[in-house]
Amino acid sequence: MDPEFFEQLAMPLFDQLYNFAHWLTGDRTDAEDLVQETYAKALKGFRSFQQGTNLRAWMYRILRNTFHTSRTGLAAQNTSSLEEEEAQGNAVTAHTVTPELLLLQQEDQQTVLKALAALPVPYREIILLCEVEELSYREIAQVLDVPIGTVMSRLSRARTALRQPQKTNPLGRPIDARTL
Amino acid sequence: MPVPCDQNPITLASYLDGELAPDQIPAMHEHIATCPQCAIEIAELTRLKHGLRAARGHHTPTLEFKKKLQQQVAPPRRPRLNVLRFIPAALALAATLLLAFTWTQHSRRQDAFSEVADLHVNALASTNPLDVISTDRHTVKPWFQGRIPFSFNVPELTGTEFTLLGGRVVYLHQQPGAQLIVAMRQHKISVLIFQASPGQALPFPASTEAGAHNAFTVETWQSNGLRFLVIGDVDATEIERLAQSLKQANS
Known part of the structure; x- marks a missing residue:
């Protein structure tokens, strides 16, 4: 694709990408660096971008990969990696009426946002992509480079984790404050 | 339980x-309607x-x-492209101006040479072509004193193929000057001398080799603040010889 078109196609995604980056990094400066690097990489690779493929998913994927190789991203992964997530199984069942439901019903959106910010990165990013950026399962699978089945199971666990904000993360470790 | x-x-x-696939949606609706647990989960x-x-x-x-970010993303070529786009036009304009200037200069020179040729022809056509008639340079030179605001030397032409016939006062571009008529066999050659004042520079090139203008051969040069022009219907080599003797006399 001609770089002439990059600005027209990529700039409309700017606000959304920034929001995503800020939620991931939790910091304005880091988010700006991340977005800037994302656009630089995307512009550089724009010639290889295939017309007709999903530019939005492509941009989110660059941003997400950039984040995971960044200092902040690596630090977040070290404190909250979800190794063997499939092995965790569906231990948490959401089929019972939990006190958390009542709690959520009483709490405002600020609580949900706080819980989102406190989520481990792999859960936070999938919730953001699905609920905030409104990407389809197929797009999320492209961004995360995982099969759709993994998207569905990870999303399910992320939602469960989001509804238990006061509890520990799935590895049983307390969530590291630095990732918030 | x-x-x-x-x-x-x-x-x-x-x-x-x-x-969810569209064909599964009705079954899901049915299930939610009958399963309180799933309804709560939803x-x-x-x-x-x-x-x-x-x-x-x-x-x-x-x-x-x-x-x-917009500056970073904006195609950087666009402003440069605009400048580049104007380069051919600018070059064309510059070339046109240069051509026009050169042509104007050239035509001014042509005009000036034409005027000099007119002076020469005018003198030859006149029934009184000369104001001072003498083959003696010591008669001709002093005659110009008080008539023109400068002085020049007339070379000794005795013993050469050239014969001094005399001189007269002429004007070119409102400047007075001396015109000497020199004979060479049946040909007549004019030597025109003007002040080369910087403010009213005559539109001649600093100097030329003898060259043809309107079938006349003209040579011009500048020396000691004077502009010399030699014009006649003879060969360039003969004009050149006369010019050399004038140059030597006035150097």
Whole structure:
């Protein structure tokens, strides 16, 4: 694709990408660096971008990969990696009426946002992509480079984790404050 | 104890996310209507979805950052392209101006040479071509004193192929000058001498080799503040010889 078109196609995604980056990094400066690097990489690779493929998913994927190789991203992964997530199984069942439901019903959106910010990165990013950026399962699978089945199971666990904000993360470790 | 439900929670979420295959939706509706557990789960997930809407656009970039990024992303070639686009036009314009200037200069020179030729022809056509008639340079030179505001030397032509016939006062571009008529066999040659004042520079090139203008041969040069022109219907080599003797006399 001609770089002439990059600005027209990529700039409309700017606000959304920034929001995503800020939620991931939790910091304005880091988010700006991340977005800037994302656009630089995307512009550089724009010639290889295939017309007709999903530019939005492509941009989110660059941003997400950039984040995971960044200092902040690596630090977040070290404190909250979800190794063997499939092995965790569906231990948490959401089929019972939990006190958390009542709690959520009483709490405002600020609580949900706080819980989102406190989520481990792999859960936070999938919730953001699905609920905030409104990407389809197929797009999320492209961004995360995982099969759709993994998207569905990870999303399910992320939602469960989001509804238990006061509890520990799935590895049983307390969530590291630095990732918030 | 509620009856255990075998509904996969992932399918419930897919239904809420709008990712359930259309043919499965009626069955899902039916199930939710009969399974209180799943109905509650749906309500809880919906509530979560609503709560998360606040995260959309929660963080907004600063205007400065947006401008900075736009500059980074904007195709950098565009402004340069505009400049490049004008280069051929600018070159063409410059070439036209240069051509016009050169042509103007050239035509001014042509005009000046034409005027000199007119002076020469005028003198020859006149019934009184000379104001002072003498072959003696010591008679001709002093005659110009008081008639023209400068002095010059007449070379000794005795013994050469040239014969001094005399001289007269002429005007070119409002400047007085001396015209000497020199004979060479049946040909007549004019020597015109003007002051080369910087303010009223005559439109001649600093000097030329003898060259043809309107079938006349003309040579011009500047020496000691005087502009010399030699014009006649003889060969360039003969004009050149006369010019050399004048140059030597006035150097």
